Amino acid sequence: MKDQYQQLLDLFKLKEENDKYGRTWMQSPFSFQDKTAATNAYSVVIIPEKSEYQNLDSTTYFFSDYSQNLWIDIPLRWLREAIKKIPIGFPPACEACEGLKTVNYHFQYEYKVFEEKKECPICEGSGRKDRYQRTYHGKAFSENVGVKIGSHIFSGDRIIELIESCKILNINTVTMVYQTKRYKKTVFKINEVEILCMPIPPDDDITFCDDLGQYLRDELKEEK
Numbered sequence: 001m002k003d004q005y006q007q008l009l010d011l012f013k014l015k016e017e018n019d020k021y022g023r024t025w026m027q028s029p030f031s032f033q034d035k036t037a038a039t040n041a042y043s044v045v046i047i048p049e050k051s052e053y054q055n056l057d058s059t060t061y062f063f064s065d066y067s068q069n070l071w072i073d074i075p076l077r078w079l080r081e082a083i084k085k086i087p088i089g090f091p092p093a094c095e096a097c098e099g100l101k102t103v104n105y106h107f108q109y110e111y112k113v114f115e116e117k118k119e120c121p122i123c124e125g126s127g128r129k130d131r132y133q134r135t136y137h138g139k140a141f142s143e144n145v146g147v148k149i150g151s152h153i154f155s156g157d158r159i160i161e162l163i164e165s166c167k168i169l170n171i172n173t174v175t176m177v178y179q180t181k182r183y184k185k186t187v188f189k190i191n192e193v194e195i196l197c198m199p200i201p202p203d204d205d206i207t208f209c210d211d212l213g214q215y216l217r218d219e220l221k222e223e224k
């Protein structure tokens with residue numbers, strides 16, 4: 001297998017530290033049909049080549065179960081601009097001190113109460129649950145803001161994967177080849193490599209900071 005393909009499989013496979021649910025089969029690439037794939041449960045990369053990796057045909061056969069209904073070229077430079085607009089997430093408040101950074105210590109002796117305000121020992125005075133909340137690719141993106149591609153909104157992690165895949169394959173365009181209006185996978189292609197992505201689940205709180213459709217419309221206007 002080409003070194004580039006191996007790099008892609010390593011990018012998409014579930015990293016052990018992100019495996020909250022014991023899905024060990026995702027921690028390694030696998031083969032199905034006449035292809036090789038890797039997944040982190042939110043996205044799948046499919047390489048059009050057979051390999052020696054474990055065959056998981058029976059559990060992953062549906063990955064290829066779609067028929068192309070689109071052909072929209074997405075320039076890598078737009079992905080790079082769009083990801084800069086996704087705000088960086090703020091870690092949630094510490095539950096012990098409710099974000100106040102200090103807690104009250106009580107000491108009682110013979111009906112007398114001694115109280116002292118001290119640094120919260122749980123968050124060590126940061127007031128936050130985690131000092132730096134890391135998501136899948138090590139960036140702390142806001143969870144409810146993404147980038148709109150077609151009718152779905154994708155998180156920063158998914159956009160990073162598309163950008164990194166372009167870099168690995170040395171190609172400047174990702175093509176969206178499949179999407180439906182319902183909350184289901186979108187399929188992107190970079191040459192013969194397929195990337196299946198799940199959007200952020202639709203919710204009233206979800207917003208987007210950049211829209212591919214708007215970008216393409218603006219480009220068209222400039223050309224005229």
Ligand SMILES: [Zn+2]
Nearest residue numbers: 094097120123
């Ligand atoms: Zn605290």
